[in-house]
Amino acid sequence: MKKILEYIKPLYLRMLIGFLIKLAGTVMDLAIPWILAHMIDEVVPTGDRGAIFLWGIAMAACAVIALLGNVIANRRASAVSRDATRRIRHDLYEKIEHLSARQLDEVTIPSLISRLTTDTYHVNQTLGRIQRLGVRAPILLVGGIFVTMFLDIRLSLVLLATIPFLAAGVILISGKGITLYASVQQNVDGMIRTVRDSVTGIRVIRALSKGDYECARFQKDSERLSNSQIHADTVMAATDPMMQLVLNLGLTAVVVCGAYWVNQGVTKPGSIIAFLTYFTIILNAMMSVNKMFVMLSQATASANRIAEVMNLPEERPAGASIESPIKEGVVFDDVCFSYAQPANGYTLEHISFHLKKGQVLGVIGATGSGKTTLIQLLQRFYPVDSGAIYIEGKNINAMEEEKLHSLFGVAFQSDSFFIGTIYDNIDIGRGLPEEDILRAARCAQAEPFILDTEEGYRHPVHAKAANLSGGQKQRLLIARALAGKPNILILDDSSSALDYQTDAALRNAIRREYPDITVILVAQRVSSVRNADQILVLDEGRVAGLGFHEELMETCSLYQQIAKIQTGGEE
Numbered sequence: 001m002k003k004i005l006e007y008i009k010p011l012y013l014r015m016l017i018g019f020l021i022k023l024a025g026t027v028m029d030l031a032i033p034w035i036l037a038h039m040i041d042e043v044v045p046t047g048d049r050g051a052i053f054l055w056g057i058a059m060a061a062c063a064v065i066a067l068l069g070n071v072i073a074n075r076r077a078s079a080v081s082r083d084a085t086r087r088i089r090h091d092l093y094e095k096i097e098h099l100s101a102r103q104l105d106e107v108t109i110p111s112l113i114s115r116l117t118t119d120t121y122h123v124n125q126t127l128g129r130i131q132r133l134g135v136r137a138p139i140l141l142v143g144g145i146f147v148t149m150f151l152d153i154r155l156s157l158v159l160l161a162t163i164p165f166l167a168a169g170v171i172l173i174s175g176k177g178i179t180l181y182a183s184v185q186q187n188v189d190g191m192i193r194t195v196r197d198s199v200t201g202i203r204v205i206r207a208l209s210k211g212d213y214e215c216a217r218f219q220k221d222s223e224r225l226s227n228s229q230i231h232a233d234t235v236m237a238a239t240d241p242m243m244q245l246v247l248n249l250g251l252t253a254v255v256v257c258g259a260y261w262v263n264q265g266v267t268k269p270g271s272i273i274a275f276l277t278y279f280t281i282i283l284n285a286m287m288s289v290n291k292m293f294v295m296l297s298q299a300t301a302s303a304n305r306i307a308e309v310m311n312l313p314e315e316r317p318a319g320a321s322i323e324s325p326i327k328e329g330v331v332f333d334d335v336c337f338s339y340a341q342p343a344n345g346y347t348l349e350h351i352s353f354h355l356k357k358g359q360v361l362g363v364i365g366a367t368g369s370g371k372t373t374l375i376q377l378l379q380r381f382y383p384v385d386s387g388a389i390y391i392e393g394k395n396i397n398a399m400e401e402e403k404l405h406s407l408f409g410v411a412f413q414s415d416s417f418f419i420g421t422i423y424d425n426i427d428i429g430r431g432l433p434e435e436d437i438l439r440a441a442r443c444a445q446a447e448p449f450i451l452d453t454e455e456g457y458r459h460p461v462h463a464k465a466a467n468l469s470g471g472q473k474q475r476l477l478i479a480r481a482l483a484g485k486p487n488i489l490i491l492d493d494s495s496s497a498l499d500y501q502t503d504a505a506l507r508n509a510i511r512r513e514y515p516d517i518t519v520i521l522v523a524q525r526v527s528s529v530r531n532a533d534q535i536l537v538l539d540e541g542r543v544a545g546l547g548f549h550e551e552l553m554e555t556c557s558l559y560q561q562i563a564k565i566q567t568g569g570e571e
């Protein structure tokens with residue numbers, strides 16, 4: 001909550017003005033029953049029509065001012081909570097953008113989505129409500145009690161006796177609400193995770209006839225969420241009836257005592273009528289305060305979840321000062337890395353190689369051998385546990401993140417497409433020169449299929465590029481990676497859907513059109529890497545071989561095995 005208060009601080013003045021307007025409106029609301037009692041008990045018995053008319057006008061004026069004050073203040077409250085939430089959402093999004101891959105793994109993407117959406121929504125709603133009712137309800141409550149005391153001290157003491165019971169109940173229950181609503185939000189995370197998995201993998205799910213299984217999984221998450229929501233709401237809902245009961249008992253006592261005192265002539269009937277009106281005002285104010293506490297419990301749970309992400313430390317990798325004696329290309333110097341605890345074994349172990357500028361490195365190995373991890377380390381998505389990675393002699397830890405990432409053009413196995421044209425999907429908002437885009441598309445062997453369409457480069461791409469084949473998508477991704485003319489091109493198994501001929505044409509075109517680009521080519525097929533200047537063979541995170549094709553065919557048994565399986569022994 002402390003973090004959220006930082007966002008409200010600059011809005012204090014605006015809130016204060018809103019509060020003052022609200023205060024004026026609320027005081028007018030409180031004045032109306034008082035004027036009513038005064039008219040019945042003091043003015044009407046005199047029979048002075050002029051005075052009755054004037055007091056009537058005063059009542060109407062109070063009602064109009066109360067209405068205007070409340071409307072204006074409510075509008076201001078919405079504007080303030082909208083502005084505060086917009087800034088919170090913006091900063092949270094920016095923070096998420098800069099989280100390290102390890103932090104993303106820890107918090108998880110679905111949880112970040114719900115923090116950015118439902119949690120900020122709860123904060124927004126509560127900020128608005130607190131401003132709308134935070135002044136009005138307590139003033140109505142305290143003011144109502146104060147005026148009733150002024151009207152009749154004995155009757156108001158009967159009413160006051162109920163307040164401590166009510167306050168204790170509200171405080172107890174709303175404290176529990178924070179824990180309950182935090183658990184609801186955790187279940188929202190779980191449901192988003194399941195929906196995300198099912199939607200992104202819907203084709204695979206259908207192909208494997210796993211629809212029923214996924215439905216059951218969703219049902220389970222949905223039930224868990226409903227149950228936690230029902231449990232939280234049931235506990236929190238207990239406060240309203242409890243308050244009504246206590247207040248109604250108080251009211252009964254007031255009416256009984258009031259009737260007795262009127263008979264004795266110590267209380268006037270007008271006071272009893274005004275007292276009952278104030279009683280309704282106090283009851284409603286109590287209910288509003290209670291609702292505010294319920295919302296506050298929910299918003300506190302959400303605010304804590306938002307602050308948890310915002311307070312995550314910036315992970316700045318260590319060991320940035322050391323420079324490599326090799327001043328060009330990419331150098332991996334005895335790199336070890338593990339996603340979890342190194343004590344449980346490394347994912348990549350003692351990886352060393354030097355890739356000269358303009359050279360091609362092929363990376364091959366069984367699934368799970370660490371090929372993608374190696375690429376992630378090069379882009380500093382995770383910090384290495386030991387050893388160092390250098391680009392042009394500079395430790396990547398010493399580079400500004402933006403500068404480091406601007407060196408790469410990356411095509412992953414599956415990457416995102418957005419609704420737009422083919423041209424837009426290659427450019428992705430970088431505003432690149434048209435000739436660079438056309439050249440990249442040509443080189444990626446994408447142009448023939450693009451020109452085959454009626455609209456050419458303006459051909460529409462549907463959501464998730466559902467109207468393109470796997471090979472066409474891969475070619476567009478490669479074109480996207482090339483179009484920015486990067487220093488280092490990373491192709492992570494991104495030509496697996498291409499036929500052998502297109503794959504070979506692609507590699508030749510890259511060499512011909514972009515001779516200075518250093519290429520790292522992760523592949524499953526020996527044919528994709530055989531012409532590389534160096535081939536790194538990975539086996540369970542260790543280097544099983546490093547050299548060019550013919551060399552490895554002589555020295556590396558794992559490489560020989562892979563080649564033999566893929567070529568049917570022709571090699």
Ligand SMILES: Nc1ncnc2c1ncn2[C@@H]1O[C@H](COP(=O)(O)OP(=O)(O)OP(=O)(O)O)[C@@H](O)[C@H]1O
Pocket residue numbers: 105339340347365366367368369370371372373374
């Ligand atoms: N974010 C992660 N957190 C924990 N472990 C991970 C993570 N990503 C990968 N791993 C593990 O690290 C190992 C290497 O994975 P990696 O993706 O680098 O293999 P790969 O050779 O690229 O596999 P593939 O050819 O199937 O893509 C695997 O055992 C994998 O389970």
